[in-house]
Amino acid sequence: MPKTLYWLQCGGCGGDTMSALSAETPDLVETLGHLDLEVLWHPSISVGGHLEHRRLIESIVNGKQRLDILCVEGAVIRGPGGTGMYDKFAGEPKKNLLARLARQAQFVVAMGTCASFGGIGADSEVEATGVQFHRAEKGGFLGTTFVSQGGTPVINLPGCPCHTEVIVGALTALATGEALELTGQQTPVEWYGLLIHQGCVRNEYHEYRVEESDFGKKGCLFFHLGCHGPLAHGPCNKFLWGRRSSKTRVGVPCFGCTRPDFPQPHPFFYTRNIADIPLELPEGVDRAHYLAYKGMAAAAAPKRLQKRETRV
Amino acid sequence: MSQRVTIEVPVNRVEGDLEIRVELEGGVVSNAWCSGTMYRGFERILVGRGAMDGLVVTPRVCGICSTAHLMAASRALDMIVHAEPPPDATRMRNVTLMTEHIQSDMRHAFLMFAVDFVNPIYKARPLFAEAVRRYEPFKGQTVLEVIRETKKVLEIVAIIGGQWPHSSYMVPGGIVSVPGRGDLRQCRLLLKQYRDWYERRVLGCSLSRWLDVRRASDLDVWLEESDAHRESELGFFIRFAREIGLDGIGKGHGNFVSYGSFELPEGTQVRGPRRDGLLVPAGFAQGTRVRPFDQMKIVEHTDYSWYKPSEGGKHPEEGETEPYATGHEGKRYSWAKAPRYEGAPAETGPLAEMIVAGSPLFADLVNRGGSSVLVRELARLTRPCELIPAMEMWLTEAVGDGTYYKAPTEIATGEGYGLTEAARGALGHWVRIRNGFIEHYQIITPTAWHASPRDASGVRGTTEEALVGTAVADPANPVELGHVVRSFDHCLVCTVHTIRRGRELGRITVGGA
Numbered sequence: 068m069p070k071t072l073y074w075l076q077c078g079g080c081g082g083d084t085m086s087a088l089s090a091e092t093p094d095l096v097e098t099l100g101h102l103d104l105e106v107l108w109h110p111s112i113s114v115g116g117h118l119e120h121r122r123l124i125e126s127i128v129n130g131k132q133r134l135d136i137l138c139v140e141g142a143v144i145r146g147p148g149g150t151g152m153y154d155k156f157a158g159e160p161k162k163n164l165l166a167r168l169a170r171q172a173q174f175v176v177a178m179g180t181c182a183s184f185g186g187i188g189a190d191s192e193v194e195a196t197g198v199q200f201h202r203a204e205k206g207g208f209l210g211t212t213f214v215s216q217g218g219t220p221v222i223n224l225p226g227c228p229c230h231t232e233v234i235v236g237a238l239t240a241l242a243t244g245e246a247l248e249l250t251g252q253q254t255p256v257e258w259y260g261l262l263i264h265q266g267c268v269r270n271e272y273h274e275y276r277v278e279e280s281d282f283g284k285k286g287c288l289f290f291h292l293g294c295h296g297p298l299a300h301g302p303c304n305k306f307l308w309g310r311r312s313s314k315t316r317v318g319v320p321c322f323g324c325t326r327p328d329f330p331q332p333h334p335f336f337y338t339r340n341i342a343d344i345p346l347e348l349p350e351g352v353d354r355a356h357y358l359a360y361k362g363m364a365a366a367a368a369p370k371r372l373q374k375r376e377t378r379v
Numbered sequence: 380m381s382q383r384v385t386i387e388v389p390v391n392r393v394e395g396d397l398e399i400r401v402e403l404e405g406g407v408v409s410n411a412w413c414s415g416t417m418y419r420g421f422e423r424i425l426v427g428r429g430a431m432d433g434l435v436v437t438p439r440v441c442g443i444c445s446t447a448h449l450m451a452a453s454r455a456l457d458m459i460v461h462a463e464p465p466p467d468a469t470r471m472r473n474v475t476l477m478t479e480h481i482q483s484d485m486r487h488a489f490l491m492f493a494v495d496f497v498n499p500i501y502k503a504r505p506l507f508a509e510a511v512r513r514y515e516p517f518k519g520q521t522v523l524e525v526i527r528e529t530k531k532v533l534e535i536v537a538i539i540g541g542q543w544p545h546s547s548y549m550v551p552g553g554i555v556s557v558p559g560r561g562d563l564r565q566c567r568l569l570l571k572q573y574r575d576w577y578e579r580r581v582l583g584c585s586l587s588r589w590l591d592v593r594r595a596s597d598l599d600v601w602l603e604e605s606d607a608h609r610e611s612e613l614g615f616f617i618r619f620a621r622e623i624g625l626d627g628i629g630k631g632h633g634n635f636v637s638y639g640s641f642e643l644p645e646g647t648q649v650r651g652p653r654r655d656g657l658l659v660p661a662g663f664a665q666g667t668r669v670r671p672f673d674q675m676k677i678v679e680h681t682d683y684s685w686y687k688p689s690e691g692g693k694h695p696e697e698g699e700t701e702p703y704a705t706g707h708e709g710k711r712y713s714w715a716k717a718p719r720y721e722g723a724p725a726e727t728g729p730l731a732e733m734i735v736a737g738s739p740l741f742a743d744l745v746n747r748g749g750s751s752v753l754v755r756e757l758a759r760l761t762r763p764c765e766l767i768p769a770m771e772m773w774l775t776e777a778v779g780d781g782t783y784y785k786a787p788t789e790i791a792t793g794e795g796y797g798l799t800e801a802a803r804g805a806l807g808h809w810v811r812i813r814n815g816f817i818e819h820y821q822i823i824t825p826t827a828w829h830a831s832p833r834d835a836s837g838v839r840g841t842t843e844e845a846l847v848g849t850a851v852a853d854p855a856n857p858v859e860l861g862h863v864v865r866s867f868d869h870c871l872v873c874t875v876h877t878i879r880r881g882r883e884l885g886r887i888t889v890g891g892a
Contacts, residue, residue, distance in 0.1 A: 080441050081442035081443060082442025082544050086442075088526055089530040094527060095526060099517060112516050112517070114494050114495075114497055114498070115391075144418075147702070153417065153714075154416070156389060187424060188419055188424065191420045192423065193419055195419075228442060282553075282784050283557055283783060309530070309536075311534045311565075312541055312542075313541050314542055314547070317539065317540060317556035319540070319541050322435050324545075330424075330436060334429020335435045335547075336431045378559070
């Protein structure tokens, strides 16, 4: 019997769906075929009309239709005043639909940062929250104790959007019964146990503290341009986007979009610092040592890097 | 006696949440209401943020149009700091946005629109089996090909901008990346591959053969000319659409607006049709009568939207977005506002671009039968013919390791706007910066034009008007309404507005759907 998937779009932009469509070798349709995974509903793709959709929802909710994987894209919108009426489906708050479906699902997957942590609207009047986290704090919409039928809490796949390979990889693991080891933020270690920075082609510039203060150059973006590469977890520079490149590779600072605090309250493209050293340092790094190390690194920087001769 | 029936339909296969309500008399739509059912509070999130933050936050308005939002946001900042992006930066901004267009056109047409052709209501039609073979979700031949080819061409955006969707590589003064010769070469190869597929499978002919289709009668000649044309995606689409009467529904008000797009860089060999310095010209047309465009003539009404009333509508420079709804307010029915140009509603998107540019084929089609679902989709399906040659030229003209950024002055205080065309039509950002922070941000999306509710005078919005007169065979399966609505390529995630912190909203019991 094929496993089943229901894709629910809440308060989001559809970007995770767009990311999923970019899957390569196998592509999205091939992946579903290999996994024998049947998509019961996806709002952008399914053919059925609204009556069929309502019947489907009913049969999932009353247990007649098995639901293996519930993917949630976009934040849970609770505003105004907890009513959820800023995002409604067929006259009722969409969050109620999410609650009913989540009770039946073997696994609940939060696709992207909005579904994982609340994301863009988490501090606004729309009262957005994540499916089981609000920012860095466990709870969110379903609450701290929620465990799906398959015995796991909500699996968070942050990223804005979630990386293509993470979507495909997670669906594959869940459909084939492989356990995903999770971090404290309920993100799979496999993809969130490394930093965006790892694999960036500007790493040698970073090592020798050859840092840029403006765009269009080859050096590192961490000290002045607000890059979160060493501060955010995710596989962007391991898998790349479209298997071609990444933001940091082409010179766009990483905005830390996999982090629970995305979007940060202070301005982007700017690194807050103390004595010319970034205020926020990579996890576990001692400031005094870092200051000494970076000073020596800058002094040791070869001419070819200072002159930006090494290509990125 | 004709019986009056009201049906309410949540519409899927549009981006985001849209519900329509229509009244049927004798099986024909006599009145329609189009309701955006989600409010995400975007513009509000921007107020008080850093001057450049629109470049990061606004692409997240929409996963499909993220490059268009980036273009609008960076052009607004360009204006505020009087930045002058180098010609090659303009080339790369254009090429990447055009990449977003040419993939979106195919995804919309075949993954979202044509899927309705496999609705069981068409089972008895002679072309039904072939439609299923092509368009069945996750299985159809066309669906598989479109997924495969569109993701590949998007690699161009990844090479120039790092990722798609949601990158922020356009900044005031140009772009942040400096493509090398190898990067440009890769982009040319990816585009070549897409063009080959588009000509071979979608058109069934070369771009230039299609561009020779200059009148309605030429279209029939083209269709009959060869099996390659008839059996191509375009040929089959036209045949099926005519079979089910899509050339006769979805007419609407007959007004068209294009903000214009793709600034021609200095020294390029690419020419635009109207000599306004743009590849896709700006204009407002009633029927096919095109007039010059002036952004000051845009206002947004909120009389039927769940926002604070504004008398006579407001220009987006002074527009506000404050939710306003009570359980007693029966008149308001949407989170979309009602944009108007010189007081008139308008449709936007590929067909509007063709009309404003003076395309002889589309002018002839609209002069004969007005706008329709088929004409609208035909414009979308063939728009890549207008864009691909310019993309090729710009990828050839751009210099590897050249100049792609010219630092502007720091952004302190100022006001500006960024206008462009997203894949689905006119997009504008109106921005005011004070002391390095955003003081005001208003966005009018193409979907606001399309999903618009009624305005102060009670005039129906674009989609609402287009629905009126549509015959519905089975109210339990109103596929005809889906055709009309989806022909506008709605992207409801975009109709997102802001509110100010700390306002008492009262109880909202809206819709009643």
